[in-house]
Amino acid sequence: MNILFCKHNSICEPGIIRALDLLGHKLILPSCSFSHPDTDDAYDAVLCEEIRKNSFDLVFSVNFIPVIATVCHRLQVPYFCWIVDSPVIQLYSHTLQYDSNYVFLFDYTLYTEFCRKNPGHIFYLPLGCDLPHYDSIIPTPQDHANYDCDVSFVGSLYTEKSPYRAIRTQLPSYIQGYFDGILHAQQLVYGYNFLCDIIPPDLMETLDQLIDVSPSPGYDLDKRTLLGNLLLNPMCTEMERIHLLNSIGEHFSLDLYTQSDTSPLKNIRLRGIASSLDGMPKVFKCSKINLNLTAKGIQSGASLRIFDVLGCGGFLLSNYQSELPQLFEVGRELVLFDSEADLLDKISYYLHHEDERREIAANGYQRIRQEYSYQARLALMLDVRHSLSI
Secondary structure: OOOEEEEEOOOOHHEEEHHHHHOOEEOOOOOOOOOOOOOOOOHHHHHHHHHHHHOEEEEEEEOOOHHHHHHOOOHHOEEEEEEOOOOOHHHHHHHHHOEEEEEEEEHHHHHHHHHHHHHOEEOOOOOOOOOHHHHHHHOOOHHHHHOEEEEEEOOOOOOOOOOHHHHOOOOHHHHHHHHHHHHHHHHOOOOOOOOOOOOHHHHHHHHHHHOOOOOOOOOOOOOHHHHHHHHHHHHHHHHHHHHHHHHHHHOOOOEEEOOOOOOOOOOOOOOOOOOOOHHHHHHHHEEEEEOOOOOOOOOOOOOOOHHHHHHHOOOEEEEOOOOOHHHHEEOEEEEOOOOHHHHHHHHHHHHHHHHHHHHHHHHHHHHHHHHHHHHHHHHHHHHHHHHHHO
């Protein structure tokens, strides 16, 4: 097929482009990207020109981009996109309802929320990884000397992504106390996010007077959902990651790769940034235990990090997410924890049981090879086009 692939600097794009190429599709990339996901006249014109001078079977992007959806609807070209992050606020755009859209969501809870907004055009598709690239990276003795460690975590602490801390002092003390309470309570619950559900109407009215929590025009998004996604979920992720990493650092050797502010952390070896294409896979391949701490914005699904670690043949210890037992064999292909005490116990256990740890890592890699390479995932996606005769 001929595909117009619209890039916008997602870390998934190189692997997806490689997979589509290996599947035999011809890709053309626009000469520029958008300046705003909702409207961009210059980008609109570039897309229109590309579509009119080429015969495309579909247009593709990572995540849902309303300006692309608008162009494809106007020219009646199928628009396929794969949601790989959460939240993606653009899913609440009115443009989601266009009949030219074919939107694939990695999180089943998100799927159940959005499928009724465009029946027959919203699909559930868990993520995958760039297996050929990861297979090509073989750590050298020097890499092992640099990256070998007991426990590692690669990712943001969300200190730069949680605006709640900046506005907290503007809130009345009783609202601060209420939010502090529910944020701490959410950290104790794995597999269900209740932050958006328990903000009472009277508190929302007070917040509306103090801070701007109004959605943009053209969006079907209530203020409670916006508040939870943009303020509370990032703050809860920050609090949980800092607390758990500090707890691990008190008991075990932990390497952290991040560009976030690390001043709240103690007893952790700070390693700076691991590049997504080279450094990160080497970390996953050289660490005895790789941690996944799912961001609270991901409701039930398996984050990209899970597939990346397993695709590198790394041993993965992740927090519980309700979809993981459906996607993998827990205890055989990866290991889950459901509390801080459980996390610490399992780190201790698997550091002292190398053969078991290596066997689980090998089984996880084989599951990725069988089902979750980008090639396998995208082949399933594009089968939808044939089954619907698009």
